[in-house]
Amino acid sequence: MIFNQLSIYNPNLIKKIMDSVKILRNIFFSHSPFRLVHDLSYECNCKCRICERWKKSSNLNDQLNTKEIFKMLEDAKKTGIIYYVVEGGEPLLSKDLPLILKYAKKLNLKTTVITNGFCLKERYQEIHPFIDSLVVSLDSNDVLHDEMRRLKGIRDRAIEGIKLFRNSKTKIVINSVLCKLNVEKIDGLIKLSKDLEIPIIFQPMDIYKGYNEDIRLTQPEIKKTFLKIFKMKKDGYNIGNSFYYLQYIIENKPYVCNAPKCYTYVEPNGNIVSCCDIFNKIWGNVKQKQFKEIFGSREFKDFCKKMENCNYCSVYAVIESSLLYSLNPRYFFGNIFH
Numbered sequence: 519m520i521f522n523q524l525s526i527y528n529p530n531l532i533k534k535i536m537d538s539v540k541i542l543r544n545i546f547f548s549h550s551p552f553r554l555v556h557d558l559s560y561e562c563n564c565k566c567r568i569c570e571r572w573k574k575s576s577n578l579n580d581q582l583n584t585k586e587i588f589k590m591l592e593d594a595k596k597t598g599i600i601y602y603v604v605e606g607g608e609p610l611l612s613k614d615l616p617l618i619l620k621y622a623k624k625l626n627l628k629t630t631v632i633t634n635g636f637c638l639k640e641r642y643q644e645i646h647p648f649i650d651s652l653v654v655s656l657d658s659n660d661v662l663h664d665e666m667r668r669l670k671g672i673r674d675r676a677i678e679g680i681k682l683f684r685n686s687k688t689k690i691v692i693n694s695v696l697c698k699l700n701v702e703k704i705d706g707l708i709k710l711s712k713d714l715e716i717p718i719i720f721q722p723m724d725i726y727k728g729y730n731e732d733i734r735l736t737q738p739e740i741k742k743t744f745l746k747i748f749k750m751k752k753d754g755y756n757i758g759n760s761f762y763y764l765q766y767i768i769e770n771k772p773y774v775c776n777a778p779k780c781y782t783y784v785e786p787n788g789n790i791v792s793c794c795d796i797f798n799k800i801w802g803n804v805k806q807k808q809f810k811e812i813f814g815s816r817e818f819k820d821f822c823k824k825m826e827n828c829n830y831c832s833v834y835a836v837i838e839s840s841l842l843y844s845l846n847p848r849y850f851f852g853n854i855f856h
């Protein structure tokens with residue numbers, strides 16, 4: 519398999535190798551995160567059962583303006599950020615999203631947009647040239663999705679948007695968050711991914727205390743569900759999670775959390791944060807501080823060290839990035855040749 523990929527000119531493989539080299543540079547030399555996740559705004563058109571961000575106030579006067587975002591991106595690039603991930607709230611509600619993505623591309627950052635998909639169709643023309651990866655959230659391939667997101671028609675609109683994006687160069691993936699409400703909907707979601715010919719990623723819902731604990735899957739439920747997903751991946755379905763991630767989830771294995779070393783979050787008001795939504799460790803604000811100051815500080819290094827045993831999160835991004843950072847050769851090279 520690996521040799522097959524090496525034997526032909528494969529631009530995707532070359533890109534993956536180049537990205538891995540950049541990540542290694544960050545791990546060994548700059549010792550700073552390589553992914554910037556930016557919550558453009560908490561404004562949202564959904565009121566999801568799994569997520570409480572829609573409840574957060576979105577004071578437009580308090581948000582970074584587009585000029586300040588450009589400045590933040592320049593600073594991020596200088597510090598060694600490779601990936602710029604835009605989410606929220608719902609990022610497609612932001613008028614200046616195309617300008618922001620265009621600027622990030624000009625700086626040669628790799629762009630990802632995570633969206634609920636409701637406005638994909640309307641915004642396709644202005645944004646598609648500037649998005650490397652598009653993550654569309656879909657938690658059920660039927661009306662339950664609309665019910666869980668409390669927005670009528672969102673499933674159909676997200677799928678229409680995905681179909682349109684398949685005409686572009688953007689890589690698309692479906693992200694499904696599993697909880698007690700949709701755990702029986704996996705087959706339908708996998709069928710959708712097959713019909714659309716795009717991969718699907720599954721992850722258990724993380725708890726936002728005081729909000730969604732009642733619908734979190736128990737560990738035995740997680741084990742049963744992810745064993746099924748593991749088997750379907752083995753059977754050749756286009757499931758984007760690595761086998762490593764699925765094993766960690768199934769066995770509830772402890773992992774060394776390297777996520778704060780890989781990711782930095784910026785909130786709508788410019789606050790630079792680690793462990794967003796969970797501990798929300800605030801380091802300062804992009805209007806006053808440069809990333810380098812923070813990532814180079816003793817306090818940041820001590821925090822990252824202290825959090826290695828945390829293990830609170832079970833979402834894909836945290837565990838996958840932790841595995842990548844640990845440079846386990848089987849995982850690292852598996853990730854390139856996956």
Ligand SMILES: C[S@@+](CC[C@H](N)C(=O)[O-])C[C@H]1O[C@@H](n2cnc3c(N)ncnc32)[C@H](O)[C@@H]1O
Pocket residue numbers: 562568569570571605606607608609632633634635653654655693695721722723724725726730833
């Ligand atoms: C916070 S949303 C923001 C982007 C956009 N509004 C959306 O829904 O895709 C980013 C991703 O987090 C997922 N998510 C929301 N609540 C979650 C939770 N409690 N645990 C794990 N993932 C969650 C969403 O489904 C989505 O794929």
Ligand code: SF4
Pocket residue numbers: 562563564565566569570571572606607608634667
């Ligand atoms: S998951 Fe996305 S769409 Fe749903 S409330 Fe949170 S931010 Fe909004």
Ligand code: SF4
Pocket residue numbers: 775776777778792793796797825826828829830831836
């Ligand atoms: S597991 Fe803990 S340290 Fe790691 S990202 Fe989650 S909250 Fe942060």
